[in-house]
Amino acid sequence: MPEGSLKESARKVQTALQAVGYAFEVREFPASTRSAEDAAAAIGCSVAQIVKSLIFRAAGSGAPVLVLASGANRVDEAAVGSLLGEPIERARADFVREATGFAIGGVPPVAHRVKPHAFIDRDLMDLPELWAAAGTPNAVFSLQPDQLRSLTDGVVADIKQR
Ligand code: 5CA
Numbered sequence: 214m215p216e217g218s219l220k221e222s223a224r225k226v227q228t229a230l231q232a233v234g235y236a237f238e239v240r241e242f243p244a245s246t247r248s249a250e251d252a253a254a255a256i257g258c259s260v261a262q263i264v265k266s267l268i269f270r271a272a273g274s275g276a277p278v279l280v281l282a283s284g285a286n287r288v289d290e291a292a293v294g295s296l297l298g299e300p301i302e303r304a305r306a307d308f309v310r311e312a313t314g315f316a317i318g319g320v321p322p323v324a325h326r327v328k329p330h331a332f333i334d335r336d337l338m339d340l341p342e343l344w345a346a347a348g349t350p351n352a353v354f355s356l357q358p359d360q361l362r363s364l365t366d367g368v369v370a371d372i373k374q375r
Pocket residue numbers: 246247248249252263264265266267303304305306317318319320344345346349350353
């Protein structure tokens with residue numbers, strides 16, 4: 214889709230990706246991509262290939278923490294807290310918007326207002342192609358696991374609930 218026709222928040226993501234040298238194409242779908250299940254259905258990929266960009270709040274410092282999890286997994290918050298060195302808690306919607314500049318349902322892995330600490334679910338690294346949100350509940354882009362790592366400076370770890 215031509216960049217000029219994207220919604221403002223999706224264009225912000227497209228521009229940020231291009232600025233760091235990636236030729237990713239942000240795609241908007243008529244159907245919702247608000248949840249991992251919605252996104253997988255709209256794209257025609259597996260739920261596991263969807264990158265959930267989840268925002269937590271470090272309990273002590275109040276810093277935003279980005280957890281990039283496979284759509285098929287639930288996050289073990291205690292494991293992330295151990296890696297970070299302080300407990301984390303689920304962020305409220307207003308904190309998500311404040312820290313990232315995006316609303317829940319469209320939070321991308323990149324282009325956040327404040328660059329967060331990032332952790333990547335190891336399961337994502339085994340998949341050839343991933344899809345992540347691109348700023349709105351209808352926008353996504355595809356990328357490879359190594360690109361997710363370099364874009365976010367995320368630490369790859371075992372962070373899923375077992
Ligand atoms: N666009 C899709 C797939 S790319 C997407 O953003 N999925 S997501 O999983 O990364 O984001 C939705 C997540 O937001 C939910 O899994 C849930 O963890 C979180 N969420 C939903 N409602 C709230 C809320 N009220 N407060 C905090 N987090 C919420």
